[in-house]
Amino acid sequence: MKKIIIAIDGYSSTGKSTMAKQLARALGYIYVDTGAMYRAVTLYALQKGYIDENDFRKDALVADLKAIDLSFKYNPELQYSEMYLNGSNVEKEIRTLEVSGYVSQISVVPEVRQKLVALQQEMGREKGLVMDGRDIGTVVFPHAELKIFMTASPDIRATRRYKELLDRGALISYEEVLENVQKRDFLDSNREHSPLKKAEDAIVMDNSAMSQKEQFERALSLVQMRL
Numbered sequence: 001m002k003k004i005i006i007a008i009d010g011y012s013s014t015g016k017s018t019m020a021k022q023l024a025r026a027l028g029y030i031y032v033d034t035g036a037m038y039r040a041v042t043l044y045a046l047q048k049g050y051i052d053e054n055d056f057r058k059d060a061l062v063a064d065l066k067a068i069d070l071s072f073k074y075n076p077e078l079q080y081s082e083m084y085l086n087g088s089n090v091e092k093e094i095r096t097l098e099v100s101g102y103v104s105q106i107s108v109v110p111e112v113r114q115k116l117v118a119l120q121q122e123m124g125r126e127k128g129l130v131m132d133g134r135d136i137g138t139v140v141f142p143h144a145e146l147k148i149f150m151t152a153s154p155d156i157r158a159t160r161r162y163k164e165l166l167d168r169g170a171l172i173s174y175e176e177v178l179e180n181v182q183k184r185d186f187l188d189s190n191r192e193h194s195p196l197k198k199a200e201d202a203i204v205m206d207n208s209a210m211s212q213k214e215q216f217e218r219a220l221s222l223v224q225m226r227l
């Protein structure tokens with residue numbers, strides 16, 4: 001059967017990865033969470049002390065980019081691939097509010113983007129891929145057969161993310177989460193390189209009032225029209 005590339009972009013915490021995982025499972029496609037890659041580079045920068053609340057030594061990070069090895073390994077129990085940084089599973093560490101607080105500064109660095117975009121394009125060479133992020137339909141795969149741009153109100157997104165973090169045992173307030181979501185959206189949408197924006201040919205899905213099942217079914221019908 002014909003295989004396609006599905007690009008899912010949108011604001012933070014719009015449920016991109018939940019829908020992308022469901023689609024990949026249903027279609028037997030590979031799922032790639034590009035946010036996890038930017039988060040892993042951020043974790044590396046924090047571990048190496050290239051970034052903290054007072055300082056960002058961008059040149060030191062750029063000079064050290066070759067030492068960063070990123071890979072995904074499929075976890076059959078979870079039924080999706082987890083992020084590995086230099087051989088270690090970092091799936092949990094990259095999801096903390098600390099990493100979320102720095103990731104938009106790391107993702108503006110052109111050299112970081114170049115490295116990650118090249119890896120992402122390589123993963124899509126054989127198609128049969130669902131990839132989510134901010135610039136997938138605009139920069140990584142401008143010729144993707146299906147592009148979906150997801151959005152929802154900031155309040156709904158922050159509530160979803162807050163519940164997710166609480167479930168993982170994080171000690172945070174709703175206000176902190178809302179602030180982070182809004183700040184990241186602002187930085188991601190206003191950066192110079194590959195800002196978050198809807199590709200002209202992307203289909204907008206505002207899921208403020210949609211269940212996960214409805215989102216999945218809508219996306220699947222869009223896929224089926226393209227096969």
Ligand code: C5P
Nearest residue numbers: 012034035038103104107133134135184
């Ligand atoms: O998708 P997630 O919220 O995990 O992404 C974390 C951050 O990584 C985003 O806020 C953005 O700064 C960056 N990112 C990006 N380009 C992508 C995916 C994520 O700049 N394709």
